[in-house]
Amino acid sequence: MKFQTLKILSITALASGMFLSCAQTKTATTSKATTETSTGKAIPTNLKWSERMLLSEMKRFPEAWMLDFFKAPKWSYPNGLVLKGAEEVYKKTGKKEYFDYIKGYADEMVNADGSIKTYDIKKYNIDMLNSGNMLLYLYSVDKQDKYLKALQLLRSQLNDHPRTSEGGFWHKKIYPSQMWLDGLYMGQPFYANYTQLFEKGDSANKAYDDIVNQFDLIQKHLKDPKTGLLYHGWDESKEQAWADKQTGLSPNFWGRAMGWYGMAIVDVLDFLPQNHPERARLISYLNSYSEALVKVQDSKTGLWYQVLDKGGEKGNYLEASASSMFVYTFAKGARKGYLPTSYKTIAKKGYDGIIKNLISVEKDGTVNLNQNCAVAGLGGTPYRSGTYEYYVNEEIRSNDPKGTGPFILASLELEK
Structure with a gap:
């Protein structure tokens, strides 16, 4: 397959020159922020890809609050995603610099009284829980x-988070009556991990049942019976312009949304008790x-497209973050016995495709992951319509943490 030339938007105040897709070049452009914060220290090429990518992220973003190209400290989910990778690399290598990188974010963001900088609980944004996984690890x-x-x-x-009529967490207070696939990863692994560590008896059982119910509702409302793929979002009220008036569904299968969902299942299963009566149902959803x-x-490449079922259509492209998420999900699912062992081979094919087509390495050893969708959503201001044209025209950039974090995790799985 010949890659199509992609139109890539520049990052305001960050890009030095024009971003180019992998269709045009295998050399990733780097932002001014990347150049200015570089330490000049070469990254050894004899390390595993997981560690090379983490070191590259630390070089690009010397403080973990900078991840996602932030200009000031912010409590946000991409930071937690990369720091989950840092946690696992630290556990593997024992190198203190990786632990210090994690702790640096926590100590910058968490005040002495336990309040969190920039976090507003009243916004009821499910995204804000993801970085809690980093705190669960640190507290341990x-x-x-x-x-x-x-x-x-x-x-x-979660005690007062608004819900659908069947108990599904809204994605955010500003997105009423809506469940998005993204939200399952943002909230449920944290909810399950916290429950395992701090809750007992009936309280824990109710929490686990609540967690499983979130996946049940996704399967009930967002799964396409024809393809088995899951739509990005569902509006119970059917009031959103992006929502089908009969089903409430958004119109397309966005790659990263399904990536979030798969990672959510395999990570929640780490904490859901082995004897939970609905554990087998979650595994069936994964299959x-x-x-x-x-x-x-x-x-040909083993990769996945930005819009999953429209690979041959104009403007669609092979997308790095979703591909990394699927590789992680398949590799972990096979290792844990949730999926047939054949999925490790499928994951390996996808991973090799990432290395061959989406990774570039600079002279100093810095590793770049190219061709990531920067962000996509539904509704909001300006309004995001969920159309095919919307997804393929969102900004594309190198080294987005929503790609580099899953790449580190996928690498670790395949390095085991």
């Missing part, structure tokens, strides 16, 4: 009271999901 090894208070604050959001994705995997 460094029992600082401020970490516990911050964790309790984040967990308390159905995986079978549908294999059917839309690009046969």
Whole structure:
């Protein structure tokens, strides 16, 4: 397959020159921020890809609050995603610099009283829970009271978080009556991990049932019976302009949305008790999901498209973050026995496709992951319509943390 030339928007105040897609060049452009914050230290090429990418992220973003190209400290989900990778690399290597990178973010963002900079609980944004996973890890090894208070604050959001009529968490307060696939990853692994660590008896059982219910509702409302793929979002009220007036569904299968969902399942299963009566149902959802994705995997490269089922259409492209997420999900699912062992081979094909087509390495060893969709959503201002044209025309950039984080995690799985 010949890659199509993609129109790529520049990042305001960050881009030095025009971003180019992998269709045009295999050399990733780097932002001014990347150049200015570089330490000049070469990254060894004899390390595993997981560690090389983490070191590259640390070079691009010397402070973890800078991840996602932030100009000021912000509590946000991409930071937690890369720091989950840092946690796993630290556990593997024991190199203190990786632990310090994680702790630096927590200590910048969490105040002595447990309040969190820039976090507003009243916004009821499910995205804000993802970085709580980093705090759960830190508290397990460094029992600082401020970490516990911050964790309790984040967990308390779920007590009053607005829900659909069947108990599904809204994606955000500003997106009423809506469940997005993204939200399952943002909220449920944190919810399950917190429950395992801090709750007992009936309280824990109710929480686990609540977690499983989120996946049940996604399967009930967002799964396409024809393809097995899942739509990006669902509006119970059917009031949004993007929502089908009969089903409430958004119109397309966005790659990264399904990536979030798969990672959510395999990560929640780490914490859901082995004897939970609905555990097998979650695993069945993972198998159905995986079978549908294999059917839309690009046969030549092993990668997946931005809009999953429209690979041959104008403007569509092979997208790095979703491909990394699927590789992670398949590799972990196969390792844990949730998926047939054949999925490790499928994951390896996808991973090799990422290395061959989407990775570039600079002279100093810095690793770039190219061709990531920067962001996509539904509704909001300016209004995001969920059309095919919308998804393929969103900004594309190198080294988006929503790609580099899953790439680190996928690498670790395949390095085991």
